[in-house]
Amino acid sequence: MTSTTGSRMTDRPLRLGGRTLRNRLASAPMERNYCDTAGHVTEQYKDYLVRRAEAGIALVTTEATYVRADGKGRTHQLGAHDDSCIDGLRELAEAIHEQGALLCCELNHGGRTAQSKVSGLPNVAPSPVPCSPAGGEMPRELTTEECYELVRAYGAAAARCVAAGIDVLNIHAAHGYLVHQFMSPVSNHRDDEFAQPELFLNLVIDAVRAAAPDVALGVRVSVVEGSSGGLSAEQTFDIVSRAHLDQVDFLDLSAGSYEAGEWIVQSGEWQPGVLADYAGRYRALGTPLGMAGRLNSPEIIEKTLQEGTADFVSLARALHADPRFAAACLSGGSYRPCIACNVCIDNLGAGQVACTVNPTAGRGRVPLPAPEVPSAARTVVVGAGPAGLTAARELAVAGAAVTVFDSSCEIGGDMRIAASMKSTPDFSRFLDWSADEIDRWGITLRTGTEVTASRLAAESPDAVVLATGGVPPDAGIEAGDGARVLDIRDWLRAHGSTAAPEACTIWGADTVAMTVADTFAGRGTKVLLVGAEHEIAPDSGRRAKILAVPRLQENPATRVLLNSRITLAKAGQVLVSSEAGEQEWVQAPGPLLVSQGVRTDDSAAELVPGGVPHVRVGAAGGSGETLLSAIRSGYDAARQLAARIKPVV
Template sequence: MSITTDAAPTTTLVTMPLQLGQVRLKNRLVSAPMERNYCDTEGHLSRQYKEYLLERARAGVGLVFTEATYVRADGKGRTHQLGAHDDSCIAPLADLTAAMHAEGALVGCELNHGGRTAQSRISGSPNLAPSAIPCAIAGGEVPKEMTEAEALELVEAYAAAARRCVRAGIDVLSIHGGHGYLVHQFMSPLYNHRTDAFADPVHFLNLVIEAVRAAAPGLAVGLRFSAVEGTPGGLDADATFAIISRARLSQLDFLDVSAGSYEAGEWIVQSGEWQPGFLREAAERYRVFGLPIGMAGRINSPEVVEDLLQAGAVDFVSLGRALHADPDFARAALEGGSYRPCIACNVCIDNLGDGQVGCTVNPGVGRGTVPVPLPRVRPGVSVLVAGAGPAGLTAARDLAIAGAAVTLVDPANDIGGQMALAATMQSTPDFHRFLDWSRAELQRLGVRVQLGSSVDEVLAAQRAGGHEPQGIIRATGGERPAVPHSGGSAAGAPMVVEVRDWLRRGEPTPQACTVWGADAVGMSVADTLASRGASVLLVGSETEIALESGRRAKILAVPRLRANPQVRIVLGATVTAIEADRLQVSVDGGAPQWLDAPGPVLVSHGVLQNGDLHTEDGVTPVATEAFAASKPAGSPSTIRFAIQSGTDAARRLGALLG
């Protein structure tokens, strides 16, 4: 699917206004409530968060939600989550709404309580839930089963938060009834084992709807819910529909369809393997209620947006990752043009438990500061960038935007480096979108790309022609541990080859192979080859598959590997010998044992990234250690850190050449 549109869309549904109750959206684009950890510990918006949201408003989004906003302190799920739990939250929200209204955007707030997913170590208060069922993924604390009186107090907490939002000038309220939070817990048979009036899965929801509606009569009020819970024994599509059909829909102005729960996180934030717009049929079903319908879920291109609107499946789209990766997605949907595409790697959601929510492809978000414009270089400055992986692509683009004449050199025959290899894997099919966009951007900006050439050759030719570059960035990739055995030469000897080298060869899928190394690359290669029919032995010293990756990055691949009868997994293993069709390993320090291992041995032992930035070819060195500011020394490289290092290097060099 194309990621750019050179002309304005031929249809204009996305630009049409939409009435939600008493408020009017200027178009059909909604920035979804997406937690980002950009607040202070008291639940107040930071300047960074305000500027982040304003950037989306300036791009043309009609309605910008903040994030899941806790209505009472014991419902706080993260240390830096947004709150509407007391009056101190009103002034920061009011400041935001005034600024957003000045940009022509409406502001929404999603009212939420974590219930069983909130943990006392975060909130400072014991957590409450419909029933005393812990959430292992959130921390495993056993919640207190609330009394009927406590449930009613929580209903009033939703109303009180709504009144604070009214005072702050918020335009739209959304009740969070999905993703495994408190309202959803009352709805789900997995987490509501009550026998009183609140045993009815719609009872708490209806009380909250009525309370919020009464507290905010002039605002648009809607419900976000999971059309499918995604967990065995939980709410399927029919059960959810039956509950929503009994909700106080006459007091709502819209429905916003999502999916999933904490125990089924793959439904909430989907990987690149999922079909774009996969909730379309689920959203269409709710048309019968006559309310405006919104939808989230892998809406990753303007074409998908327009298709959903043209088909009448939805009235608006809720965009999370697409706008996080680039607010220009909104401009592209409204006016045409290019945008930096989300690659569905899910680094953003995996950051949520660790700190600020960043983005693999957008180095300007989640770094604790308000991004500043690139420095401008002096007229006539030329720069040479060595390496066309994600770091080099980013540095070349940024320096071209800064006004430099840029030459990008790589000995390979195409751009992308290791990211191009990753784009061929089953679990990361959208990675090519960043490379396609980069290629188009380099062409748009006039970057000279020389492939199949070494940097020394190009530099010599430039000097011979009297065109000495004023700056050089070396983004030539990482250092890999040596492969323990070269193999493949002696008769009957196994082929032992570094996995990236094997992938570059374009070898056909073997009938059987060993992947030696259970890191993220090893996981991805084993998963891909197994999906193509290979019998795979995955063996590694690691105690867990892809230990360095976040949960969502491996939420499909690891269970798939474990369930495949053609895959054998041996962890905690030291390989002590390799012979034809077998490996000798010691597991957890035990006695050596031989494992059948036919086919090639593909070694994945990680990559440690580094790089150097020089001006005037080393006369004035500037230390970069490409990832020093972004990750611990010696840790595995990632595409995210490569892109961050590329933009950081470009800024340093741009400042020197300004």
């Protein structure tokens, strides 16, 4: 996507305490699993943050950095828990300073969200209240003296950060971590002095300020907790207003908790700048404000700053998708947009944090560019889905003359369908950016064109990328007596993006089935969802389905049958077999739409002229991990083919 700028608030410097930000852009404390298991900075972690500083970010923030070993929540999380961390933090600070940016460290302890299997130590909390989304481990209640010991741990970590040359410290009092746990009635059931929800926060503020008198100091808060029985927006503001704000240089506004993860990392169906309405009351506290929450375009960021909603913005996913987003905010230009699929946050428990649209994220250090190829090198990409579009762009960037064929009249393949669904509207942003990149790099696009062997041979290609997608597997259903059985993607292509039947049955409970069922139900369709799966969308992470699944389960017009199979269909009925072998005829009006994924179709390889290097990529479109794999495969294919084409001498 592209942006243009004029005289903008985004560009203006901002004074926070004794530090000056060169503009109003901060990177948010996004966890990535890029550090080592001892909590030390790695070259990969440093490179990642330096690239954000190079792009123009004024304040680069580390991820939630644990202040004591028992507060560690991730195997490769950054720490400031002992002196061995200082050297790495110092190297990071120096590298960030070389780019003209400031470095901020977010001080944190996981409390009841920490896991003993990760830290090797029992987890502790204000009260023995387990956190189910974090694994449900029962924490040990801190004694009164242990609460004070933990306060001192925050101060000690702050002192290490000062020794490392870090400019700004941010106390994490949000998202259901330890400080927030003391604030919330969900997790604080104490009867000693720490029953006061603001006491632990104030002691931490005082300890950090005493250890770091000259740094700019902030506090990150959840403006609303979001979970049942949690802090309301009014209650949160009341607690924060009793904090020692005379010691604080800024407040950093976020939202949510582990039990309300949709507020921490918001869905694409939520409006940009979603926290703006909550931020207004904090102006009365007289403290400079930062704000997060779906700030995914230069336009919404400038609007937020111009209207005085916040003094600076905290950016996470937008920079993860492309650090050039910062440059676009400051001086215009192209950037790869975040599509709010939330694969990044759902990857956090599995390893290095990836990005669906950024194929380099979570794959080691800064990648080398693809090998240069002669401008006369002709490459053909068959298929303009996300894999084909990615391959075409990377080959064009490497210098090749690229032609893309697609039988459809539009680019995007199955991603185009996904972009019309309720929970994934931001998928269209990637397709809009891809269209811009086609023009930018001079790629020839031929839509509405079936590729034959003779047509491909006429192109005299030096290399071919086959990105024709997959084909549906056999649904395993015997259909008769007027039953209409269609692949779910074929029905959507035939009826358009805004259509919905009066009623339908979906055979399958994968991510595509969930997304379509949720969209149809929202348009008034009566939906029967039958799946052999044990849960809805097991192929998706928690955040990707955090809104859709409850909606389906609570909708009285939707019926969900899991651990079940459809074996026979006739007009208006399906025979459903349970896992236990019981069979039942179930009323199923409307079309029967099959969502059983796709399988690889290698038939397109027969079209490639003999001896021409070719790669098959992107067997499936859709959402979540499947889309991530498609885009990665297109990126990898382009690099592989560029290396096989005669290089520039």
